[in-house]
Amino acid sequence: MRLQYKAILISFLASILISVGGFELPNAESTSFYNGGLLSMPDDDSDDKDYDDCDKCPDAKKKSKSKSKSKSKSKSKKGGSSSATPAPAKDTAPPTVAIISPANGATVSGSLQISATASDNKGVTTVEFYYGSVLIGTDTTFPYSVQWDPKSVPNGTYSITAKAYDTSGNSASSSISVKVNYPPSSSPTVYKLSVSKFDSFYGFLVHESNKLGIYDVSIDHGNGTFYIESMKGSISVSVSHKSSSGTNTQSFLLSQGQYKSINVSNGNSLLITLSGSSAEFAFVFDPAS
Structure with missing residues (x-):
């Protein structure tokens, strides 16, 4: 009975405190008596703060930061340092080449074989052979050589060059030099031509032939333009143009269908040397209007 009266008294006092001061007593379910007083004993863990599960708690933030740092470190360790594979060094070393036949300074008087050796750290692709600036021929396999018949050139000294590519x-x-020296009886034939005797063709004067060799052409039909054209095959051409101002010499290679033009004046002469194989050519004179 005494406990019952105490409970009634406590409830009465609690209602007064709540109405006067806004005090709030613990839930009845969590209230117990201790030595005649009140002891607040929470029955649930709803107000406990579990910092291990709380993302907003200070300790949790620290843990999150340390975890992210450890993850980034782990990723960097797994990834390692990336470095691009360096590009291979460009090959700038030229090949080596030497003419082994004929000997430098040799005198030739007939068809001969020009031979050369060539080597390279990566490999040689082709060797070109020239007399002066005129291409004689090319070879792509060792031993590198071409055949040259200097009958088509006048007697004299010529530079022979082998040019190798890697x-x-x-x-x-x-390069070496050779001296072409045919005996008089076997000197190459020089064909003499006069422009005025060329065939007339739609206002042009034309001479066509498949006979390569040396042509001495007289310009005796006034001023104009002289054309040398390859009609078939490739032709190596050397021209000495004699005029009142002196002699001008040039060499070039004409592929099939190509031509070279030379401005000439009346009284000039052209010494034209043509060499090649299975070729046809045309000389064309276009008089000045």
Whole structure:
């Protein structure tokens, strides 16, 4: 009975405190008596703060930061340091080439073989052979050589050059000189032509032939333009143009269908040397209007 009266008294006092001061007593379910007083004993854990599960708690933030740092470190360790594979060094070393036949300074009087050696750290692709600036021929396999018949050139001294190329496009050259000296009986034939005797063709004067060799052409039909044209095959051409101002010499290669033009004046002469094989050519004179 005494406990019952105490409970009634406590409820009465609690209602007074709540109405006067806004005090709030613990839930009845969590209230117990201790030595005649009140002891607040929460029955649930709803007000406990579990910092291990709380993302907003200070400790949780610290843990999150440390975790992210450790993850980033782990990723960087797994990834390692990335470095691009360096590009291979460009090959700039030229090949080596040397003419081994004929000997430098040799005198030739007939068809001969020009031979050369060539080597490269990457490989040689081709070797070109020239007399002066005129291409004689090319070879792509060792031993490198071409056949040259100097009958088509006048007697004299000529520079022979071998030019080698490697797989990277680098090139190197080697030159010697030879003396062409045919006996008088076997000197090449020089064909003499006069422009005025060329065939007339729609206002042009034309001479066509498949006979390569040396042509001495007289310009005796006034001023104009002289054309040398390859009608078939490739032709190596050397021209000495004699005029009142002196002699001008040039050499070039004409592929099929190509031509070279030379401005000439009346009284000039052209010494034209043509060499090649299975070729046809035309000389064309276009008089000045």
